[in-house]
Amino acid sequence: MSTRDGWIRAPTLPARWRSALLLVPLLVLDVGVFLVPMGYLLRLSFTAQTPDGAFVEGSWATDGYQYVFETGLVHDVFGFTLGFGVLVTALSVAIGTAYAYAAWQATGWTKTVLLSGAVLSLFTTMVVKLFAVVLVFSPRGVVNDLLTGLGVVAEPLLLIDNLTGAVLAQLYIVVPYAILSVYAVLSTLDRGLVEAALDLGATRQRAAREVVLPHARPGIAVAGVVSFTWSVGAYAGPLLLGSGSEQTTGVLISRLLLTRFDWPAAAALSVVTIVVVFAVLLAALWRLGGDGGLLDA
């Protein structure tokens, strides 16, 4: 390289420094919005409780963790949160996979409608979406009017202000992401492979199981991760559509923060929740990666 046409050459850096430099914005973002707050949260979880404020500045204590590990209520909430997460994840992955498969199989208008149905619901905010769930599933809502009108049920079903409501609300939030992550992978599947399976004697269902599902596995894994992470962190769904006894760790943390002013306990509960979610995801990914090799004959 030479200096030409009066351009002043920037001081040249060795190539590997130049590429490292490209990572700087990303690192700044990561450190600023993720590592620093996480470190602060961790520090907060090790401060002492005090009856007249949020926490004792500069103190070191394990009060928060003692509360988390020794309180029966916290154990119950934790158990419920994990169970809720698993239930929502299972439903979300099943619905998302079936929907994505239908959208992939569909052609023309049907395909457009199915896909835009999944995408459009992402354009509305969570609160609007959740009030829509209320309107649809309340005792005098669309679903119940339809069911009683058709005579399927005599009395309106109680679909909100209970566990069903909390699950429905959470599904409204996570299912579109599940659909899109499975669909994105399915759209890369060569249809010739399905034809080859049919040609060799597979029925449509069998071809879906032997060829389509194995191909969609990474997408299904992503759908599972997204659904689980979001459901374990659920807050608005259970709060708005649960009965009040559907307490997730998110709900409990907000109560600790806002009504009991026990910041060390809230911080400790947050840290434990994060660790548990990470552990579950790592275990699941390890399991998925373990048999990700060639399928048996």
Place this chain on the structure above:
Amino acid sequence: MLELDGITTRYGELTAVDNVSLRVETGELFCLLGPSGCGKSTILRTVAGFETPAAGRVSIGGTDVTDRPPHERDCSIVFQDWALFPDKSVLANVAFGLKMQGVGKTERRERARERLELVEIAEYADAAPAALSGGQKQRVALARSLTVDPDLLLLDEPLSNLDRRLRETMQLELTDIHDRLETTMVYVTHDQNEAFTLADRMGVMNDGRLVQVGEPATVYDDPRNRFVESFLGSTNFLSCRVAGAGDRPMLETPLGVRFRAPIDGADLAVDESVVVSLRPERLTVEHPTTGSRSEPTAVEDGGADTVTVTGTVTETIHRGSDVRIRLSVGDADLFVEEPVATGLTVAAGDRLALRWSPGEAVYFDTAGERCR
């Protein structure tokens, strides 16, 4: 074995296959030959059950399968891009058809391995398809289709993604496998050499229609129309004027000679045009003898006699075993192919004498139909 009766297949407005009827006998290796987009692959997909014909019936082994889904048809297709299952091992790919039939694990693995040995690729049984070369993938795809012992094997341009040498090896192996297993095969290709190498019989397609069916040599020597003649190898087309009508009409060529064509000229009027096809291998070239140097000679008799013209070499192209010589003769350009072994040495600018027998040329009217 395979019987197509008036098959018409459409994609929306486009008619890909237009009223095709065809019989393929048991044990036959039948080639469907035609240019890209002529509908030959669509016929194969219709036979396999991936396309539903708008009209007509398909029957395999005497059973009408027109309304049956692909998995209920006793045929298997080898795809152009092989369509191997990427998540399954080579052995699992080959055993797939048997797995669908409910054959037990030990037996299906054993039978799959046998087929892999038949196509000489058994050592790759545990490999992933992605680790194989094009030729190896082709063998696996063939083994996978053969493992279900289909009554009818369909091959959709299976060798077109391979290089020439590999293609020729695979062609020979395929005929070998065909002889050994006696499976009825329908082979789709756009390569006439491939069709000549493989086919017991072939069908030439153009524009969705089946133009001509027959043994390769017969189709080559006795083409039904101008399309078949031009598709099955290179030739010289000469547009000639009818100078005298009637039986054995007199044709005036742009080469500067007239000759009587051995065809029935009853439908031809004076001044109409007739296209003469002169295959390069039917033309003899030699350095002109001093006596015939002067003017091109016309032959009045079209029978066993020959037409001789003299032309100037414009270009010579060495093509390995033969030399293609382009000549300017009168108002037309002709080419001939001479084996290098004949030792004829020519250079641009040389004068050469060309000779052919009118009985060995073929003639087409303005619509491209054969004049006989």
